[in-house]
Amino acid sequence: MPMPPSDPRRLTPRSPASPAPARELEQRLIGVNACLAAFARRPQDLRKLWLVAERQRELRALLAWCVKHRIGYRIVAPDELQKLSASTHHEGVCAAFLRPQAPDLQTLLRALPAGPALLLWLDGVGNPHNLGAILRSAAHFGVAAVLVPESGGALLSSAALRVAEGGAEAVPLLTVHAASAALAEVRAAGFAVAASTPHRARSIYAAPLPARALLALGTEGAGLDAAFIAAADVRLRIPGSGAVESLNVAAAAAVLAAEWFRCHAPLAAG
Structure with a gap:
């Protein structure tokens, strides 16, 4: 049986000097x-x-x-x-x-080819069903990676992996330890930072989403941190009927990823 291609999440092996518990x-x-x-x-x-x-x-x-x-x-x-x-x-x-080892952010960014690429940033998404659904959508729409801040609450539990239906194998989940430094690295790699918020934001359909984009989402209750939203290059909203204020975070991630895919992967979408 042929072996599968190498997994980018195995690019950074554990240090033999400090082995993890079994x-x-x-x-x-x-x-x-x-x-x-x-x-x-x-x-x-x-x-x-x-x-x-x-x-x-x-x-x-x-x-x-x-x-x-x-x-x-x-x-x-x-x-x-x-x-x-x-x-x-x-x-x-x-x-x-x-347990697969995720690459660090620098390794991931260096490995990405030039051209369109999408990253997701999740802040406070601790519900395993939401996380699993986001990973499933991310795999479907070709997201390069999902980034979570160290205090963001997202853990790859067995429940999240089950809901992802295999999506977690295709999309690495990276924990970042310093948000400001991570955003600087992402910007240096040519990515625009877009914050998803229903307030004072432009419609995602008003103009094509950036070709190299980091799309940031928060939980329905607290949403993204106000400082993060203020520091974003663009603020985006998903227009709707107004019957509810906003979408569930997993649904919002799917809509945003689908719109990015429509804009920047027309041949694959067809």
Whole structure:
């Protein structure tokens, strides 16, 4: 079986001088699509597999890999799988994979080709279902990466990975430790910083979105930090009927990414 192309999130290996605890090296994935996507991109990272009998045919490639490489797997009852996965939404499979290492921001920006590119910035998006939905949309519309501030609350839990339906394998999630420095690096790489806000902003349909853009979104309640909005190069709103003030953050991310894709990837969209 040919190995998949290298994952950009594995460009920065862990330092051997300070190994992470075992519990941090592995992460349990649940859901058929999430497990299949991880296996398709990085089968060498599979460490354990649990599944119900009804999923054996659908997951036969994973089972064959486990047999060939002597990786532990078990056929279990649904109630046992619920305990192993700590979820009622396991879809009949739970797999332990090595946790992929995201690149640092400088490495990511250097690896991006010239021309149109889209980054998302999420501030305060801690709900795993919102994060998973955003990663799924990001993968669909070709987002290069999702950036979250260190205190932003976004964690790649098993629930978020399941909702992402494999999107987390295609779009790296980067934690940035100093927002001002990160924004300076992004701007230096030719990106315009756009803040999504319903207040005193222009419609996303009034003019094409920047070809190289970092689109920033906050949660529905607090929204983006006022200082961030003030420092943005452009402020954008998604027009609507006015029946509600704004969209859920996951829906807003999908609309913004779709409009950017429409503007800058017409051949792919067709």
